[in-house]
Amino acid sequence: DGGITQSPKYLFRKEGQNVTLSCEQNLNHDAMYWYRQDPGQGLRLIYYSQIVNDFQKGDIAEGYSVSREKKESFPLTVTSAQKNPTAFYLCASSGLGQGYSSDTEAFFGQGTRLTVV
Amino acid sequence: KNQVEQSPQSLIILEGKNCTLQCNYTVSPFSNLRWYKQDTGRGPVSLTIMTFSENTKSNGRYTATLDADTKQSSLHITASQLSDSASYICVVSGTGGGNKLTFGTGTQLKVEL
Numbered sequence: 001d002g003g004i005t006q007s008p009k010y011l012f013r014k015e016g017q018n019v020t021l022s023c024e025q026n027l028n029h030d031a032m033y034w035y036r037q038d039p040g041q042g043l044r045l046i047y048y049s050q051i052v053n054d055f056q057k058g059d060i061a062e063g064y065s066v067s068r069e070k071k072e073s074f075p076l077t078v079t080s081a082q083k084n085p086t087a088f089y090l091c092a093s094s095g096l097g098q099g100y101s102s103d104t105e106a107f108f109g110q111g112t113r114l115t116v117v
Numbered sequence: 118k119n120q121v122e123q124s125p126q127s128l129i130i131l132e133g134k135n136c137t138l139q140c141n142y143t144v145s146p147f148s149n150l151r152w153y154k155q156d157t158g159r160g161p162v163s164l165t166i167m168t169f170s171e172n173t174k175s176n177g178r179y180t181a182t183l184d185a186d187t188k189q190s191s192l193h194i195t196a197s198q199l200s201d202s203a204s205y206i207c208v209v210s211g212t213g214g215g216n217k218l219t220f221g222t223g224t225q226l227k228v229e230l
Contacts, residue, residue, distance in 0.1 A: 035220075048217065090160055105163055109160050113158070
């Protein structure tokens with residue numbers, strides 16, 4: 001089955017720790033994205049990548065880091081510099097079409113709920 | 118700044134009733150608009166996509182409309198079911214720049230008996 005997989009589903013982090021969220025896709029999509037979702041707010045873009053070994057900051061990149069060593073994988077590290085990391089994190093992937101076809105549809109993973117303890 | 122605004126923020130309806138959700142956007146240049154359904158604790162799933170040349174798109178009991186001149190879209194749900202309870206998110210894509218998406222904050226719909 002083609003799809004996008006996030007793991008783990010639930011993650012607990014102690015103060016001062018770095019944690020890494022996994023995102024893998026087998027849809028052959030060029031673009032991958034990380035979003036953060038907080039109650040009552042829309043999804044906010046953390047980082048995105050359109051090609052291997054290249055990525056761009058989104059609207060709320062501070063305290064986060066990413067890598068894109070493979071087309072299929074786009075892990076997100078929540079560092080200790082992120083002061084309020086408790087949230088629901090969503091990874092997505094899409095093609096890089098001209099916007100008029102289903103190739104540009106963003107497919108989402110099932111999310112990772114991160115809680116600071 | 119690109120923005121997508123949705124209304125109402127939340128909505129409660131009785132099973133079997135119809136409802137309409139609204140989306141206004143300021144994304145320019147415009148490429149396409151999608152409506153997603155997000156169940157609690159899950160990732161969003163696409164319901165419909167419309168480009169600037171399309172006015173209406175249906176997917177079962179879901180019908181989306183788009184007015185590219187006024188930059189407004191609506192999602193109409195017919196004969197609601199309990200399983201329609203979810204957050205409905207309007208997402209607008211601009212042209213160029215690798216399909217960067219702008220998300221609305223969503224409308225939380227609850228369908229009750």
